[in-house]
């Protein structure tokens with residue numbers, strides 16, 4: 001062993017001194033308790049070390065084999081959106097006091113992180129209209145499954161109902177998760193672009209733990225939560241809403257419409273699209289469910305002098321507590337991205353996020369109206385936020401191909417998940433200019 | 448700003464903003480014409496209103512009240528708080544990685560797919576497994592994924608095995624993951640040497656055993672030298688062996704879970720593979736499996752077709768999807784960069800150095816603190832504060848006193864089977880000088896416990912807040928800011 005790796009500081013002398021102190025001849029002596037049958041005799045079959053200057057070049061080259069959103073305008077959304085991120089966000093989360101810290105187990109030297117998360121929890125409560133929010137989950141999709149697990153364990157019922165207008169990946173994860181404890185997942189049909197209320201009525205029963213909907217839903221349309229809540233209430237089921245936080249700048253918060261659990265992903269707020277992760281799930285509940293909320297929560301308290309301070313609290317599943325009966329196993333979360341989104345929300349502020357949400361509505365509305373004028377049919381019959389579905393004369397993949405040739409990344413092909421032939425889900429964020437939208441439409445017209 | 452204690456909401460003033468957006472370049476619309484009234488927000492969300500500089504000062508002040516690996520020594524056992532390389536951060540932020548959408552056609556993201564594919568191969572080699580999924584977002588999600596694979600595997604064989612065996616020294620996520628995957632847990636006691644009690648294991652293994660979850664080296668930092676026999680016992684009963692590889696820092700290039708006889712492995716990239724902990728996350732918990740179990744891995748999978756990388760989500764026996772898209776890509780890119788930086792020789796040196804450091808530090812401390820196990824440790828070790836407890840000082844006090852010396856304390860009161868446990872993991876990236884200075888401080892504290900216990904009992908003395916009232920926090924939870932009127 002020699003010290004030729006920049007992360008390994010031991011000199012030969014250091015090593016010798018430590019071996020001498022331990023009264024051993026070589027480092028191998030420390031591995032003598034490994035049975036010889038399991039010892040590796042050859043080097044790991046992985047590529048050789050690459051010096052930093054060469055490695056950064058290699059990684060740049062690899063990254064350039066991807067077409068990215070700074071090169072081609074992006075009309076893909078479907079759960080991950082291209083939004084403006086102010087420069088302050090990466091500068092704050094790039095402060096290594098934040099990003100190289102572990103979970104704030106020692107509150108006296110983690111007040112920065114703890115306070116930032118306490119502020120994050122407050123912001124999530126403000127947006128969702130809920131009483132309590134945790135410090136983050138893996139992503140919006142897994143949060144849906146966590147919410148279902150909470151509902152099943154609280155109500156002690158055996159079925160959750162999920163609208164087909166909930167993101168296909170949320171539903172896929174939910175189905176995987178349900179086979180663990182063994183609860184049933186029943187899907188609710190659509191009426192074109194929204195959840196079919198009659199179908200909920202027909203399927204809901206006294207074994208229904210929760211009804212899960214998305215707001216705005218996968219097609220961009222805004223569900224009428226009040227009507228759905230009514231049915232949930234009749235059957236004593238919880239209402240779980242998966243919501244885009246940006247839309248909540250404008251839409252009535254689910255908490256005001258009777259939601260028991262609100263989840264979603266903070267990605268629209270200051271988190272890079274980054275090929276789908278890391279993003280940041282959020283999880284908010286009513287007071288009634290406070291002690292059942294999964295994950296870590298920061299609470300305010302005082303020290304002996306009466307100074308305000310913050311600490312992890314209501315800890316239910318950290319390493320020192322046995323959780324044979326757990327309904328969640330989450331430990332590490334996405335704290336740094338929660339911080340990113342808190343910085344984003346602080347930067348844009350009360351007015352800024354409304355302004356951004358309104359820009360999204362306007363641009364999506366503009367594009368949909370232009371498409372309609374040009375004779376394409378927009379499927380959404382309910383009001384939509386920044387996404388909508390358009391019917392195309394040919395397959396979505398063919399259209400995307402044409403768009404790509406013209407330097408545009410087109411929308412989400414609905415054929416695979418919904419068997420909706422020739423239909424595409426288009427996201428129009430504030431990042432898309434009128435010119436880009438017009439160019440997209442011109443290409444469609446040329447088909 | 449040293450005495451800055453305000454919340455961002457408390458410095459907010461109506462009319463300020465920290466970001467600006469362009470004017471709309473499309474026609475205006477009326478929101479209340481587009482949306483029914485009851486679906487529109489009546490009052491805005493009360494988010495802060497601060498200028499950009501106020502915002503920067505606020506978070507900078509908060510960062511000064513936080514402690515990371517870049518600030519100093521962080522020997523938090525079971526957490527592998529090693530250096531988080533800067534090149535990894537730069538790579539993850541390259542726009543060709545950070546600005547790509549998960550639903551772009553595969554042809555337009557070949558670089559990202561190649562990275563993921565190669566990382567899968569590397570982790571398979573490092574863990575001795577035949578295939579790896581990168582989907583799980585953290586260790587606990589990896590555990591659950593692995594157990595769901597075990598469950599589906601047994602079901603496919605026509606068996607509904609209901610039990611997962613977990614040693615008493617296991618991390619709390621192990622039994623929690625078993626519960627979430629729908630299993631009952633059976634606890635396996637440790638023997639007086641801190642290792643799995645083989646006889647007890649034999650008694651508890653039966654045809655209802657779906658899997659044994661094991662950490663090796665275990666959470667006491669000891670290598671389970673009976674591992675081959677343990678594997679045989681479980682396999683003979685038809686069970687699977689699950690490796691909790693959250694902390695694999697002692698085995699790189701020395702052995703593999705595959706060689707030890709494990710069938711399923713998860714690795715925490717946010718520990719062994721240098722991706723930062725971020726104050727709690729994000730991480731990544733890839734799962735590797737042996738050949739037999741490949742059909743059950745989550746979908747989608749990345750495959751190579753000639754020179755192209757493609758997605759495959761058509762695997763009928765798969766447990767399904769466990770995470771959105773394809774995992775925490777930005778974290779995976781950092782781990783890939785680290786593995787390329789170190790290569791096979793470097794990774795082996797990582798483990799050798801981590802183990803040397805742990806043994807050195809342990810020996811420096813064992814004259815002052817009780818060291819319960821004689822066997823050489825691996826990348827971490829436990830001490831017991833039982834001697835100090837007799838003098839009225841708890842391990843919690845020792846941890847708090849370490850704060851005064853500028854260190855992050857070790858993990859405490861875990862594992863559960865060691866009284867007044869201190870769990871110390873120095874890692875390979877620290878210098879001998881740092882280890883010595885830390886040992887000196889620990890020894891000074893041990894002396895203080897004997898000579899001047901109050902200074903330890905009243906610690907910390909130097910932090911921005913004193914000991915916090917955690918009981919109050921839990922009894923009367925204040926979990927958000929509310930404006931006082």
Ligand SMILES: Cc1ncc(COP(=O)(O)O)c(C=O)c1O
Nearest residue numbers: 331332525585586587618620693
């Ligand atoms: C031994 C062990 N297993 C599992 C975990 C859980 O990993 P994560 O926090 O990434 O979910 C940890 C991390 O704390 C660990 O140390």
